[in-house]
Amino acid sequence: MALAAGPVHAGAEIFVGAMHHYITPKRATAAKQIYNSGSATAFVRVDVMEMDVQGKPLASGPTEGILRDGLLASPSRLIIPAGGSQSVRMIAMGDRSRERYFRVRFVPVPPVREHGFAVTAAEEEAFKAEATTSINVLVGYGVRVVAAPAQARFDTRIDEAAHTVTNAGDSTIFLRDHYACRGPKQCESPVIDRIAPGASLHLAGEDLTHRFVLQEGDGERPVAIPVNQFPHR
DSSP states (O other), X not given: OOOOOOBSSTTOBEEOOOSEEEEOTXXXXXXXXXXXXXXXXXXXXXEEEEEOTTSOBSSSSOEESBOTTSEEEEOSEEEEOTTOEEEEEEEEOSOOSSOEEEEEEEEEOOOOGGGTOOOOHHHHHHHHHHHTTSXXXXXXXXXXXXXXXTTOOOOEEEETTTTEEEEOSSSOEEEXXXXXXXXXXXXXXXXXXXXXXXXXXXXXOTTOEEEEEEEETTEEEEEEEOGGGSOOO
């Protein structure tokens, strides 16, 4: 889903930060900040495509900026100055009776009129002249956006004997700040685990204590599974 960041043209480089966003049942929007850490202006097109839970496209190609029964990304064209940033709002639209999944791609493009940028003919020709004398690698990022059902049903089942967390509800749950520890100060780096509806996560390591914050929609609670509750074989 993610593509490596690189120069848009001489000196421009974009970063998008987090690669996953979750629109909770009580909200309709999420904000995304796009950064240009390079030394030249970045011109970026925003594409939206609906996916299934496995990440397969539900359409033949992306829609620029908006799916009217899905997700709106606004604005759909970004002009980001060197060293600056620009915010994009992602708005869940249409049917929210079920969880829906989207890929939003931020694609650096040449600043030409055919890509929807308000540039003059002289500015367009200047870019084309520059492109012929420099190496241009137009690459971008794709981020995953999950829009929860407006009336989500959460049913998280933790089976300590089987070392599993199962999502029996109808919306993605998150295990945030998930630590696996052998002792008070012997913990692996924390991770965020995502469990889709109907899926289970195996908690590896019978000799580990697991601590995490369970997020179910707009609510969250700490969970700790002590090592002595795991069976030893």
